[in-house]
Amino acid sequence: MEVFQGCPFSHFANYGLQLKERKVFRLESPDIGDLFHAALKNIADSLRINGIDWRDLTEEQCDKLAAKAVEELAPRLQKEILLSSNRYHYIMHKLQKIISRASKILSDHAKASGFAPVGIELGFGKKGPLPPISFHLDNGSTMELVGRIDRVDKAESSKGVLLRVIDYKSSQKALNLTEVYYGLALQMLTYLDVIITHSKDWIGTTAKPAGVLYFHIHDPLIHSNKVLPEDKIEEEIFKRFKMKGLLLGDEESVRLMDQSLGTGYSQIVSAAIKKDGSFYSNSQVASEEELGYLRNHVRGVFKNTGNRITNGEIDIAPYKLKDKTPCTFCPFKSVCQFDQSLEENNYRVLPNESKEVILERIRNGGVKIHD
Ligand code: SF4
Numbered sequence: 054m055e056v057f058q059g060c061p062f063s064h065f066a067n068y069g070l071q072l073k074e075r076k077v078f079r080l081e082s083p084d085i086g087d088l089f090h091a092a093l094k095n096i097a098d099s100l101r102i103n104g105i106d107w108r109d110l111t112e113e114q115c116d117k118l119a120a121k122a123v124e125e126l127a128p129r130l131q132k133e134i135l136l137s138s139n140r141y142h143y144i145m146h147k148l149q150k151i152i153s154r155a156s157k158i159l160s161d162h163a164k165a166s167g168f169a170p171v172g173i174e175l176g177f178g179k180k181g182p183l184p185p186i187s188f189h190l191d192n193g194s195t196m197e198l199v200g201r202i203d204r205v206d207k208a209e210s211s212k213g214v215l216l217r218v219i220d221y222k223s224s225q226k227a228l229n230l231t232e233v234y235y236g237l238a239l240q241m242l243t244y245l246d247v248i249i250t251h252s253k254d255w256i257g258t259t260a261k262p263a264g265v266l267y268f269h270i271h272d273p274l275i276h277s278n279k280v281l282p283e284d285k286i287e288e289e290i291f292k293r294f295k296m297k298g299l300l301l302g303d304e305e306s307v308r309l310m311d312q313s314l315g316t317g318y319s320q321i322v323s324a325a326i327k328k329d330g331s332f333y334s335n336s337q338v339a340s341e342e343e344l345g346y347l348r349n350h351v352r353g354v355f356k357n358t359g360n361r362i363t364n365g366e367i368d369i370a371p372y373k374l375k376d377k378t379p380c381t382f383c384p385f386k387s388v389c390q391f392d393q394s395l396e397e398n399n400y401r402v403l404p405n406e407s408k409e410v411i412l413e414r415i416r417n418g419g420v421k422i423h424d
Pocket of ligand 1: 369371379380
């Protein structure tokens with residue numbers, strides 16, 4: 054759906070014509086992303102089987118679990134590429150270090166959090182524990198959304214049960230509401246919609262949305278002009294793992310995500326609390342009502358996309374939002390021959406709006422969701 058909203062032709066080439074790039078024996082970033090996801094799932098499973106809580110993990114255990122996960126997964130990746138040469142053995146060792154570092158930070162986050170995982174790789178759709186989201190399209194057909202959510206966390210608050218979505222990414226990412234508005238970033242709010250809509254059947258109670266967060270899996274390097282003591286380096290590394298996204302603008306909910314937070318900026322989530330309990334303006338927060346409007350808007354975008362796909366729309370019409378276009382990493386450039394130097398080949402230029410403008414627009418055009 055996001056691909057279609059980026060450029061309908063690219064969606065058609067990929068899912069309609071099913072064009073595929075020639076396979077080459079090379080480690081690509083999707084392979085690394087898959088390895089990270091599978092390794093964190095492997096570690097979470099090991100902890101569950103052995104009755105160990107994320108909070109109680111030691112650094113040594115993180116190293117051992119990461120080594121075990123990579124050892125088990127490496128033979129399944131890209132025709133055993135990680136075992137194919139000394140160079141790839143070295144890369145495998147680096148990837149293992151990244152996974153160990155990420156587990157250590159996840160453990161530190163768990164220590165400071167009132168939220169705990171209730172779903173890992175949680176499927177929705179025919180094969181998952183949660184049902185799909187269904188849409189009736191204009192041509193009479195039914196469209197079902199299916200997928201898998203990396204992690205769902207739950208917390209108890211004075212206002213009821215809260216649920217949040219965590220997505221693991223191998224690159225830095227934040228939720229841009231302009232991209233949500235134009236259907237270019239639907240994933241996270243869809244996940245939130247799925248778990249909140251089905252919370253009563255799934256966890257036995259109607260939950261409130263606490264937000265969506267990206268966790269960046271990496272092993273950052275700290276640059277400094279002077280020699281830093283080890284605890285300072287660890288502190289700087291910890292800061293680099295601050296999770297970005299969109300949170301429920303509720304003091305209790307944010308404090309449950311970072312119980313070490315007094316006033317000022319959280320080191321764990323992208324929010325800052327003032328003395329009076331309100332949020333700094335650069336906090337990535339939205340009210341429960343605004344999150345409802347966003348979920349509703351995302352559903353509207355899905356229906357619109359489903360209708361346009363089934364109507365046969367396959368235009369070569371890439372967007373441009375600031376410097377970003379879908380053409381940069383598109384494998385179908387040689388097929389579509391989109392050439393900006395030709396007068397008839399233009400990008401759909403999307404204006405980058407502030408969060409307030411987007412929320413106002415969605416509020417005016419949206420219908421509130423009733424669970
Ligand atoms: S290169 Fe650009 S215009 Fe061509 S299919 Fe890909 S996204 Fe569309």
